[in-house]
Amino acid sequence: MVAQERVVIHQLADNEAQQRSFYRLLHNPRLATEDIKQYLYADCQRQVEAGQHYLVIQDTTQPNFERNRANITHPAGLGTIGNQQQGQLGFLLHPSLVVEAQHGRCIGYSNVIHWSREAQTAGKHQRHYKQQLIEDKESYRWLQAAKESQSVLRQAGQLTIIADREGDINELFERLPDERTQRLIRSCQDRRLANESRKLYAYLGEQVLGGSFSLHIKGEQRTGRGKRVATIALRWAQVRLAPAALKGQVLTVYALEAREEHPPQGEKPIRWRLLTTHRLENADQARQVD
Numbered sequence: 061m062v063a064q065e066r067v068v069i070h071q072l073a074d075n076e077a078q079q080r081s082f083y084r085l086l087h088n089p090r091l092a093t094e095d096i097k098q099y100l101y102a103d104c105q106r107q108v109e110a111g112q113h114y115l116v117i118q119d120t121t122q123p124n125f126e127r128n129r130a131n132i133t134h135p136a137g138l139g140t141i142g143n144q145q146q147g148q149l150g151f152l153l154h155p156s157l158v159v160e161a162q163h164g165r166c167i168g169y170s171n172v173i174h175w176s177r178e179a180q181t182a183g184k185h186q187r188h189y190k191q192q193l194i195e196d197k198e199s200y201r202w203l204q205a206a207k208e209s210q211s212v213l214r215q216a217g218q219l220t221i222i223a224d225r226e227g228d229i230n231e232l233f234e235r236l237p238d239e240r241t242q243r244l245i246r247s248c249q250d251r252r253l254a255n256e257s258r259k260l261y262a263y264l265g266e267q268v269l270g271g272s273f274s275l276h277i278k279g280e281q282r283t284g285r286g287k288r289v290a291t292i293a294l295r296w297a298q299v300r301l302a303p304a305a306l307k308g309q310v311l312t313v314y315a316l317e318a319r320e321e322h323p324p325q326g327e328k329p330i331r332w333r334l335l336t337t338h339r340l341e342n343a344d345q346a347r348q349v350d
Contacts, residue, residue: 104168111217113161139176170209202227247333254300267295271343
């Protein structure tokens, strides 16, 4: 699976006998999902070196079985994914991949969450989503994965929880009261700042240029992005976020903007905004976080 980057049995197997052995393994009722997960965690924990820094990279994927719907006679564990109106058949998977911060070696998975949605699940508006406790929301997976990864990686000296914009939730910064656990999250929300009339993104854009670097951009036909070498400017500041949902509580973090300077005509400039609990005091630290 690693070498061929495939999970289709007919593409993995060298011959029919090997295909049959793979199918026997997957159909064995003693092969429980929870057993597989516990093995993954134990194998990951076995490789942790005391005192070292590890990156815990979270993301969510949606394996899609819609093309195989007619061939699935026992759809246990499958539900609706994507747009509920489309009714695509599948499930959701949220793994936490662990990588050595210094050398980049992958040591495995510290957490895997999987679930499925009922086809007739009420929409966010009907469920009064904003008033729900975080523990009752699907977004709780970001916090749950971080907490359980802390336990699996308890021998580590430092952890950095990394998440894309879906993981930009207040609770990921508000909770996790472990001094060895840092957060690095791509910002999704232009939050309010405490004692400031400006919001976060405007404030970041006004900061003094702190450094820059060149980035080779691959062309992408799907988005129409052209191949080029971009100059990325770095600006950062320590900020005090005052999300309305926290009712007066302030979150003190560092915010970083990495923005392309002078993009080619017709190209959308590259821009990342990141929130982190890592201290940013110079261009080297900002570059490492970015």
